[in-house]
Amino acid sequence: MKHLALALFCVFLLTLTTASAEVTAQITVFCNGGVVYDNAVTVTGSNPTAWDAIRASDVGYDYTDYGGWIFINSIAGCGGSWGPAFYVNGAESDVGVNSYYIEDGDHLQFIGPNNGGPTAGILYLAVLPDVVAKGEGFRVKVMEKSAYSYGGYDRPSAGATVTIGNETFDTGSDGYTDEIVLDYDAYYCVAAEKGGYVATYYFYGLPYIQCGVGGPYICSVTGEGSKRGNIKYDEDSSVSGEGFCSCRSYFENYGGKYPARSTKAYQKGSGSYDAERIIKQRPSGIDLSESTEMNYRPTTVEAYSRDLNYKSNYEDSIYQKNYRGATESSERYRQLNSLTKTSYYNNSRGINYSFTANFQGIAELSARTLEDEAFLDWREKARPKEESIETYIGNFQISRRGFLPMGGNDETDCEEDCKWNCKKHCMEDEGYSEEYCEEHCGEYCEDYCENESTYEDYELLPCCSGGWFNMTKADQIGHSAKGIFDCSCKITAAPVLIGKKASSKA
Known part of the structure; x- marks a missing residue:
């Protein structure tokens, strides 16, 4: 009893x-x-x-x-x-909505829609390599199956568009793409889309193919609302030699109608050339570190049994634009007989720069901050609020260090710091677009900074309301754990595959 x-x-x-x-x-x-x-x-x-x-x-x-x-x-x-x-956590439910007891x-x-014979369909990747060698050919197969398990089809998907990294490929009647070849050490995301069908990434996430030894993550998939579409790129290069060079690089952070920020580097000329460069591109910014030594002289190169003569003084230039801060800078050297230069740039919240140059020739240095309206359309530049222009002709040694917008090194308040770090975490660790993070981080940081006593305890993940504990299980997969700036607690969970039945409770 x-x-x-x-x-x-x-x-x-x-x-x-x-x-x-x-x-x-x-x-x-x-x-x-x-x-x-x-x-x-x-x-x-x-x-x-x-x-x-x-x-x-x-x-x-x-x-x-x-x-x-x-x-x-x-x-x-x-x-x-x-x-x-009706599906639950990616698996078709074997009970109706009033018989499935939900869990947090x-x-x-x-x-x-589902109308008798023609039912809605879901795409999945049936054939996909995990690792390929550079230059090795492979094909991807896409299948489509009815959303209802008794819908009657599980067939090759003809006319689906497969995205691998930044490139797209169409499938034939057998569901296969043509042969695909990847040429760079990197990780390439893979997704399949087709009009009228649920894309692969909604139920299966974004798998990656490792090419060669791997490297940067390359992905231009813009599915899942605003949660994808960020490209990460790393470069560490070194070039030296005698002859003629013409090198151009351009890096850009996507920002909607206009870029969020961009970095452009250009070098050309004849003679001896020795350059090292490190580029780190992330959704929240672009880092450039460059060391260059150039000495002009006329150059003769043999090609097709003929001597080709090149005679061009060196030119070296770096252009930075930050659309979010409505600011830009340029560092340009031309008509050079010689140049020894080291430059460091961080283009993120603003443009942080430091460079030293020893040269014989012409240097043109400029920096400006524009009116806020310039953020909307750079083709209609407003009058600069702040501007600095310098020109040097002859033999000079120059050192510069600064931050744009001018005055941007002033002390920032809690909300500004919180918003920047929140956006960086949201874009780089969670994979959301800058517009999405801009919108969601603002309101969270406003609450975060109103009460200083909550600084250490505040649980924030910018991609959902209420933080980690209010995220769905589907959203938690692959995201960082609790903590506003804690990006170290990645969880690994296998995606829930379509076809497994959701459990029900009596």
């Missing part, structure tokens, strides 16, 4: 705890392959179901009650005669 009373007490206590709990789930609706609704909803109550989550959200829906069994005719305007397919962090997914 004593044990029975204790058991009853435990059940009663558990019931009280469950009744007062809040459960947060994410609802995503795919219609004709695109996302038409994607939002989180919090449900309070005892053992809430997916049906409770739908009713508590702001998504539009139509349903039929068959004596206690709820059939969703349409949701977010997407349905069909069979209604949308569940991802509820609905896919339509």
Whole structure:
């Protein structure tokens, strides 16, 4: 009797705890392959179901009650005669919405339209190498399957577009691309898209192919709303020799209608040439470190059994633009007989520069900060608010160090620092676009800086409201753990594969 009373007490206590709990789930609706609704909803109550989550959200829906069994005719305007397919955490559910009891962090997914025979489809990568050698040919195969397991098809996907790094390839009737060759040591993301079908990255994430020994991550996929589309690039190069050179490099951070920032370097001339360069491009900025030594002399090169004479004084230039800060700088040397130069640039929050040059020739140095309207359209430059222009002709040794916008080294407040670090973390560790991070970090940092007592305890992940603990399980995969600037706690979890059944509770 004593044990029975204790058991009853435990059940009663558990019931009280469950009744007062809040459960947060994410609802995503795919219609004709695109996302038409994607939002989180919090449900309070005892053992809430997916049906409770739908009713508590702001998504539009139509349903039929068959004596206690709820059939969703349409949701977010997407349905069909069979209604949308119901998935939980990437797997098709074997129970209806009113029979699936949600857990905190569940991802509820609905896919339509489904009309008898023609049902909505999902793409997946059926053949994909993990590692390839530089110059080695390979092919990728894409399949498409019906969202409903009884929908009747699992077939090669003809006419799908496969993105590998920055390049795209189309599939044939057998679902395969033509032969693909990669030439650089890097990691290339892979995704497949096709009109009317759910793209691969929504359920399978973004796999990467390692080419050669690996290197920078190259990915131009812009799927998953604003969560992709960032390119990371690293370069460490060294060139020396005698002859004629003409070298041009351009790096740009995407920023929507206009770039967020850009770095351009250009060198040409004849004679002896010795240069080392390190480039680090990230979504939040571009770092350039360059050391150059040039000595002009006429050069003769034999080509096709003929002597070709080159005679060109050296030119060396670096141009920086920061569209976010409406500022730009240029360091240009021309008509050079000789140049020994070391330059360091960090183009991120602003343009941070330091260079030393010893040269014989002409140097033209400029720096300017423009009116704020220049951020909107650089083709219509406003009058500079601040400007510095210097020209040197002859033999000179110059050293410069500075930060643009001018006055940008003034002490920054909490919110400005928080917003910058938040954006850097959001873009580089979470893979979101700069516009998305700009929008979401602002409101979080405003709250963060209002109460200094919360500095160390504030749990913030900029890609969702409420931080790590309010993220869905699907969003937690591959993201950093709790902490506003803590990027060291990566978690590794295998993606949930389509075809596994979601568990249900009695």
